Amino acid sequence: MESAYLQKNLGTCLTQGLAEVARMRPVDPIEYLALWIYKYKNNVTVEQQRQEEMAQLEHERELAVMEQEMMERLKAEELLFQQELRMSMENIAKGEDISHGEDGTDSGKTLAEISDRYGAPNLSRVEELDEPMLSDVALNIDQDL
Numbered sequence: 001m002e003s004a005y006l007q008k009n010l011g012t013c014l015t016q017g018l019a020e021v022a023r024m025r026p027v028d029p030i031e032y033l034a035l036w037i038y039k040y041k042n043n044v045t046v047e048q049q050r051q052e053e054m055a056q057l058e059h060e061r062e063l064a065v066m067e068q069e070m071m072e073r074l075k076a077e078e079l080l081f082q083q084e085l086r087m088s089m090e091n092i093a094k095g096e097d098i099s100h101g102e103d104g105t106d107s108g109k110t111l112a113e114i115s116d117r118y119g120a121p122n123l124s125r126v127e128e129l130d131e132p133m134l135s136d137v138a139l140n141i142d143q144d145l
Contacts, residue, residue, distance in 0.1 A: 013037060013040050013041075014037075016040070017033050017036045017040065018033070020036055021033050021036070
């Protein structure tokens, strides 16, 4: 019973300490062994702390890698969204060019008919009139001021 306790708690430490005493052959082997055991305990504690710190750093590194991957995915998604938006704007512009045609006539399609996206507004058409830039009335007002 007692030997199992000593083997479990002091086995490695005492074996290594006695081997060190036998190798070094100090003048006072008992004091040397006592100091060596204190140093051994300190070394074990420092090693445990270092292992815990390493595990914590590894965990933080994994979190940082996951965060970096998330940021890269968000950037890729943003670029994809911008490209889709640019392409849809180009398609709308091409659709307007096609709908107005070369001769300036309009085919009468609404935005909902041109767009293939769900929920596109179904707005009525607004006719634009060709008007001169400044009317005669506006010119007369500017001259009065």
